[in-house]
Amino acid sequence: xxxxxxxxxxxxxxxxxxxxxxxxxxxxxxxxxxxxxxxxxxxxxxxxxxxxxxxxxxxxxxxxxxxxxxxxxxxxxxxxxxxxxxxxxxxxxxxxxxxxxxxxxxxxxxxxxxxxxxxxxxxxxxxxxxxxxxxxxxxxxxxxxxxxxxxxxxxxxxxxxxxxxxxxxxxxxxxxxxxxxxxxxxxxxxxxxxxxxxxxxxxxxxxxxxxxxxxxxxxxxxxxxxxxxxxxxxxxxxxxxxxxxxxxxxxxxxxxxxxxxxxxxxxxxxxxxxxxxxxxxxxxxxxxxxxxxxxxxxxxxxxxxxxxxxxxxxxxxxxxxxxxxxxxxxxxxxxxxxxxxxxxxxxxxxxxx
Amino acid sequence: xxxxxxxxxxxxxxxxxxxxxxxxxxxxxxxxxxxxxxxxxxxxxxxxxxxxxxxxxxxxxxxxxxxxxxxxxxxxxxxxxxxxxxxxxxxxxxxxxxxxxxxxxxxxxxxxxxxxxxxxxxxxxxxxxxxxxxxxxxxxxxxxxxxxxxxxxxxxxxxxxxxxxxxxxxxxxxxxxxxxxxx
Numbered sequence: 419x420x421x422x423x424x425x426x427x428x429x430x431x432x433x434x435x436x437x438x439x440x441x442x443x444x445x446x447x448x449x450x451x452x453x454x455x456x457x458x459x460x461x462x463x464x465x466x467x468x469x470x471x472x473x474x475x476x477x478x479x480x481x482x483x484x485x486x487x488x489x490x491x492x493x494x495x496x497x498x499x500x501x502x503x504x505x506x507x508x509x510x511x512x513x514x515x516x517x518x519x520x521x522x523x524x525x526x527x528x529x530x531x532x533x534x535x536x537x538x539x540x541x542x543x544x545x546x547x548x549x550x551x552x553x554x555x556x557x558x559x560x561x562x563x564x565x566x567x568x569x570x571x572x573x574x575x576x577x578x579x580x581x582x583x584x585x586x587x588x589x590x591x592x593x594x595x596x597x598x599x600x601x602x603x604x605x606x607x608x609x610x611x612x613x614x615x616x617x618x619x620x621x622x623x624x625x626x627x628x629x630x631x632x633x634x635x636x637x638x639x640x641x642x643x644x645x646x647x648x649x650x651x652x653x654x655x656x657x658x659x660x661x662x663x664x665x666x667x668x669x670x671x672x673x674x675x676x677x678x679x680x681x682x683x684x685x686x687x688x689x690x691x692x693x694x695x696x697x698x699x700x701x702x703x704x705x706x707x708x709x710x711x712x713x714x715x716x717x718x719x720x721x722x723x724x725x726x727x728x729x730x731x732x733x734x735x736x737x738x739x740x741x742x743x744x745x746x747x748x749x750x751x752x753x754x755x756x757x758x759x760x761x762x763x764x765x766x767x768x769x770x771x
Numbered sequence: 772x773x774x775x776x777x778x779x780x781x782x783x784x785x786x787x788x789x790x791x792x793x794x795x796x797x798x799x800x801x802x803x804x805x806x807x808x809x810x811x812x813x814x815x816x817x818x819x820x821x822x823x824x825x826x827x828x829x830x831x832x833x834x835x836x837x838x839x840x841x842x843x844x845x846x847x848x849x850x851x852x853x854x855x856x857x858x859x860x861x862x863x864x865x866x867x868x869x870x871x872x873x874x875x876x877x878x879x880x881x882x883x884x885x886x887x888x889x890x891x892x893x894x895x896x897x898x899x900x901x902x903x904x905x906x907x908x909x910x911x912x913x914x915x916x917x918x919x920x921x922x923x924x925x926x927x928x929x930x931x932x933x934x935x936x937x938x939x940x941x942x943x944x945x946x947x948x949x950x951x952x953x954x
Contacts, residue, residue, distance in 0.1 A: 444810055530811055590833050591791065591806035593798055675833075682832035756836035 421561040421587040424594050425491065425517055426451035428565035429463070433600045435486035436464040438477035440496065443529040444585035445519035448491045461602055471496040475503030475516070482507065482514040483627045485608040485615030487569050491517035493585075494535050495526050497543075504578050505544025508644070509629025511614070513572035515565070516550075517581045519588035522752030530752030531585030533676060536729035539582050540703040547641055549648050551579035551655065552702040554673040558592035560700075566597060575651055576614070582702060584725065586675035586754065657700035658709055662688075666695030668768060669713055670760070671734050672723040673699050680723045682757035687764060694764070702730070710737035719743045719768035723760050726750060743768065772802070772827050774912050775835055779820035779852055780844025780865075785899030788925070789842075790821035793903060795921035796913035797825040807833040818847050825912055840910055842902060846870060859954045863906055880952040881909050888947055889940075896933075897940035904944020915941060 419427070426448050429437060439449050449467060457463035468474040474490040481488030492500065497518045507514055520535050522528035539552045551571045553564045564581050572579040609617045616625050631637045661681065663669065672680040677698040687694045697713060699706050714720060719742055722731045728746040738744055745767035749755045755763075776793075780786045787808050794804040808821045822838075824830050841856050843849045843864040849871070856862055858877040866872070867886035885901035907915060915938075922937055 528811075585810065586807065586833060589808060589810045591794060591804070592830075592833075593804060679832045679834050682835075685831060754834055756834055757832045758836050 419558065419594055420447055420589060420591050421555070421558045421583060422447035422519065422589070423451045424558050424562040424596070425565060425581070425583075426455065427596050428562040429489060430455060430457045430461060431597050431599050432566035432569060433461070433487060433602045434463050434489060434565075434569070435602055436466070436477075436481050436488040437490065438466045438468050438474040438481070438488065439490050439492065440468050440471050440474055442493045442496045444521055444531070444588050445491050445493050445517070447588070448517065448519075463602065471499040472503070475500035478514040478516070479503050479507055479510075479512055482512040483510070483616050485612030485617055487515075487573070487603070489515040489517065489569075491519065493519050493521045493529075494523050494532070495521075497535065498538065501538070501544040504550065505542065505546055505548060506629045507578045508542070508544075508548035508550060509546065509640075510627045511576040511644075512578075512627060513569075513576050514578050515568045515572055515581065516578060517583065520582065520584040522750065528752035529585070531589075531675060531725060531754055532750070532752055533582075533584055533674060533725040533729070534727075534750065535582065536702065536724070536726060539580050540705070540733070548577075548644060549651075549703050550577060551575070551651065551704075552582050553579065553657075554582050554700060554702050555587055556674050556677045556698060558587065558590060558594045561587060562594050562596055566600070571655065573611070575647055577647070582674065584675050585752075586678075652704040655701060656704045656706050656709070658706040659696075659698040659700060660709075661696040661698065663695035663697065663713060666693050667718045668692065668694045668764070669717045669720045670694060670696045670723055670764065671699070671710065671720055671730070672696065673702060673730065676723050676725050676755070679755055679757050680760050683723070683760035683764065686757060686761045692765075692769070699730070705733045705737070707733070707737040710734060711739060711741065714738040714741040717742045719745065721760075721764045721768055722746045723755070723763075724748045725754060772825070772912075774823075774825045774840065774910070775838050776823045776825075776840045776842070777820055777835075777838045777852055777855070778823065778842040778844075779818065779848035782817055782819040784819070784844055785896070786819045786844065787821050789899040789903050790823045792918060792921045792925055793906075793913060794823050794825070795925055796917040799917045799920055800913060802827060803830050805830050805833040818845065818851075820848065820852075840906070842906060844902070849873065861910060863902070863909065863948070865902065876952070877954050878952070879909070879950070879954050881905065881948050882951050883944065883948040885944060885947070888943065892940070892943070894936065894940075897936060900937045900940035901944035901947070904941035905948035907941070908945040908948050909950075915945075
């Protein structure tokens with residue numbers, strides 16, 4: 419099935435309570451698949467086509483505030499519209515999942531694949547000092563697998579999490595093993611697991627979920643609390659995949675679809691006798707800074723391959739701390755690099771420079 | 772076993788669904804597959820193409836710039852993808868509307884007049900199954916039985932009655948494909 423279809427099926431299977439979204443290419447199959455599957459007749463999951471992306475994200479804010487597992491999905495320009503809701507969720511510590519199947523930008527851009535929203539996702543995206551957890555699937559299987567993980571992390575840390583995919587992973591079909599069915603939580607389970615949630619305050623003090631305070635003293639303490647939470651996440655939740663790094667002299671760092679393309683580039687480069695490995699960040703925030711630094715200390719050079727102008731490149735440079743040369747290859751606006759192109763860029767920028 | 776293949780033609784010719792049925796058939800044989808469409812405005816009337824990779828091992832890039840086999844169904848696609856076929860690879864084309872035939876001399880080239888045949892069968896919708904039959908004749912990467920099973924799995928309920936016709940078209944495609952050149 420398609421990556422987008424896998425997201426929809428995995429959402430139903432992981433006990434999602436509600437989906438709120440507005441169609442946009444290249445992710446419309448998510449809403450379409452949910453409409454076909456009619457989960458409201460089986461698991462009781464609510465599916466709403468909202469009137470806009472703003473409405474969608476605010477429905478997610480509302481649903482998340484009651485402790486429900488709710489989500490939305492969109493593509494780049496639509497996710498740009500959601501940034502206000504996302505920073506409000508980060509401020510009020512409301513969990514929820516946002517799936518971004520990226521397309522070329524800036525602005526309305528194109529409908530073809532891109533990774534141009536790396537900054538938007540990993541730097542917060544909205545106003546204020548906050549982060550969201552960002553998972554980058556590189557296969558249709560990971561689209562399915564990361565759905566439950568995104569909810570788990572969002573609820574464990576009471577914050578939004580983003581599945582940052584793109585038009586390649588969303589539109590591509592591959593073999594996928596769907597996760598087993600997990601029941602939606604009962605109201606009692608929600609009340610027990612989310613004592614902070616707005617579940618009705620009979621017999622207890624009311625819970626207030628807001629990102630607003632007129633007291634800067636309080637707001638600074640709240641920010642310090644958020645930063646402490648982010649520190650723990652950086653310590654505990656970094657995920658990555660290493661491919662052929664054991665004997666490697668060189669490294670390609672790439673995520674999502676660019677990692678798949680680069681993996682083929684590595685096959686080509688190894689046929690020429692160049693020992694190249696790969697580090698694929700799975701969480702883009704928190705970023706595998708320490709791992710990349712470790713690898714950099716024994717590499718002759720690193721190529722950062724992305725489908726953007728060089729956004730993750732900044733995190734790679736901050737990780738490498740000058741330990742080895744770092745180059746970048748990227749395409750923009752909906753154009754996608756081929757494996758041959760990445761292999762050629764690798765040689766031009768790191769070997770025959 | 773590994774086959775990297777592109778199918779390219781006009782939107783509406785059944786290019787994407789042909790690739791999908793092929794990929795499902797391979798899946799039923801336990802292979803790894805990727806199916807990557809050009810999903811842009813092409814789908815809505817321009818040129819359409821899909822990359823299908825079938826392999827015994829896990830597949831790295833779904834995006835390719837060279838192919839083992841190309842199925843070409845119109846002139847713009849022939850112009851665009853002819854040079855992307857690896858030397859010694861296979862080119863299958865429908866001559867309908869082709870003004871400039873293939874010029875490569877280092878390929879196995881087959882011609883299948885599926886457009887004419889579909890018109891003769893009074894069923895334009897059989898076109899893509901004729902072509903798929905032709906492919907399976909010269910590159911038996913998936914068995915016909917598994918293609919039929921894939922059809923049953925991918926066709927919606929209301930079209931399940933079309934399976935016998937599709938099977939007939941597949942077998943007919945295997946008969947009408949003609950070798951034009953050996954690499």
